[in-house]
């Protein structure tokens with residue numbers, strides 16, 4: 002399938018020829034800051050299925066200690082994607098257009114959620130990270 006996404010101002014756009022995987026929402030304090038929200042909403046992509054369509058020159062990056070970073074539109078501030086070792090690692094679900102045929106499968110680090118956040122009932126949630134799947 003083809004999935005497209007764009008930032009709030011529309012300058013930065015991308016296309017994924019493939020599927021999103023492992024959609025998750027992390028409620029830790031770092032993700033709250035990085036996503037300016039109660040939690041992250043993020044899914045993995047295959048690096049070679051992802052391409053920027055426009056505005057790549059508008060992107061600015063913040064890379065943390067461990068090589069994992071995020072890329073933002075420098076005009077409007079939308080967080081568009083995560084990068085690892087300078088390659089696309091995943092996309093923020095908030096910037097995906099339409100229905101990408103995936104739902105958030107798990108909520109992690111709920112033990113450190115913000116005091117003001119009310120968690121929905123009946124979602125798969127973990128106090129910390131989800132156990133590794135074999």
Ligand SMILES: [Zn+2]
Nearest residue numbers: 008010074077
């Ligand atoms: Zn923008």
Ligand SMILES: [Zn+2]
Nearest residue numbers: 027028029032
């Ligand atoms: Zn987190």
